[in-house]
Amino acid sequence: MKYKDYYATLEVERSATQDEIKRAYRKLARKYHPDVSKQADGEERFKEVGEAYEVLKDPEKRAAYDRMGSEWQNGQEFQPPPNWDEGFEFRGAGSQAGGYAGDEAGYQAGGEANLDDFFEAMFGRTRGAHQRQGAAAAMGGQDHHAKILIDLEEAYHGAQRGITLQMPVVDPQGHVTLESRTLNVTIPKGIRAGQHLRLAGQGSPGIGGGPPGDLYLEIAFREHPRFRVDGRDVSLDLPVAPWEAALGAQITVPTPDGSVEMTVPKGSQGGRRLRLKGKGIPGSQPGDLYVVLNIVLPPADTERAAAAYDVMRQAFNFDPRAHFYG
Amino acid sequence: MKESVTTYLEGQIVNEEMEFTLVELCRVSGASQDEVTLWVAEGAFEPQGARPEEWRFSGTALRRVRTAHRLAHDLEINPPGIALVLDLLDEIDSLRAHPRRTRSG
DSSP, X not given: OBOOOHHHHTXXXXXXXXXXXXXXXXXXXXXXOTTTOOOTTXXXXXXXXXXXXXXXXXXXXXXXXXXXXXXXXXXXXXXXXXXXXXTOOOSOOOOOOOEEOOTTOOEETTBOXXXXXXXXXXXXXXXXXXXXXXXXTTSTTOOEEEEEEEOHHHHHHOEEEEEEEXXXXXXXXXXEEEEEEEEEEEEOTTOOTTOEEEETTOSOOOSTTOOOOOEEEEXXXXXXXXXXXXXXXXEEEEEEOHHHHXXXXXXXXEETTEEXXXXXXXXXOXXXXXXXXXXXXXXXXXXXXXXXXXXXXXXXXSHHHHHHHHHHHHHOOOOTTTTTOO | OOEEEEEEEEOEEEOTTOEEOXXXXXXXXXXXXXXHHHHHHTTSOOOXXXXXXXXXXXXXXXXXXXXXXXXXXXXXXXXXXXXHXXXXXXXXXXXXXXXXXXXXX
């Protein structure tokens, strides 16, 4: 088991007041909240910060935690001293059933049970502040949620893939075990980021013959090096040479659906958006693909190239700042 | 750890053609009816229909309601704050999708 320095996680001194701890937590929670933060490890950090606050906000738990001493380093191999919790009484040490979806999928059923060794060994599974509401996977008929990342190309063509979801299940002896299930899911063509895919009957079973809940998969696109997505429209930056923009050109443009030939009209300025109608995400109203021209200047790194720029300067009576100063 | 495998599942896309009643939306999102009612009063959601029993939410509201629900619980944001955050998140999304358009006008 690894020691966790909750004070370091919250970036406070060990002598911090309860108010300072709360302030530090709020600040970091806002920074790393997965709905707000676009940092790749935002969700992980948010959980860590929540776990630290869970302990430090509670004077009883904080005192017990402090009693383990301050000489431990974050991540150091750690065994709690015997009777470390003697004389402390913790409230509400019940097990919370939640869900956790493995792989790249997010949380399921609102709860998150990543069964952290350290926290669990010290404080049992009493999660509050960062425990999402409405966990209770053991309750019947409940809808479940998970987030999955797909490639933009999968939205263009549709796909079939397996996703692995994990969720804690309470067995008849009252033990909590992680049960994982693999679902093979058809990703329908035309699905867009932010939409949910509803899998009927894949939530919790119903109680007393009631209907089972549904599983909702929230779709997000994996970051693409080339394409940006806005709803059903897709855009990409296309590098062009100054003469291609000025004189017009036929250019091969990659799309998520294969390459297409496109005409760059002559006299195009940098930043011009050319629309390829219907080449966005497919559907009954397909999106459009926007090609944004990005004029790239060749470097004047040879005498010949520099001379060419000089010829240009002489050929044009051109003032790019003609309307700049008003 | 037990493992069970099922066959390929066909899902239904929750899109703008789908509608939720207030009760359905709350069941699916985990938010309470009181919370959603307050968010509607702030203009964060605009269901069709006059009274809460008649409200019909577009399928696209699901993601926003879930975001609102998480933010309200994790960061203790009140309804006016939720309405503001949702608007700002939409704006950030659209800026991310068009990083150039804003600069070149």
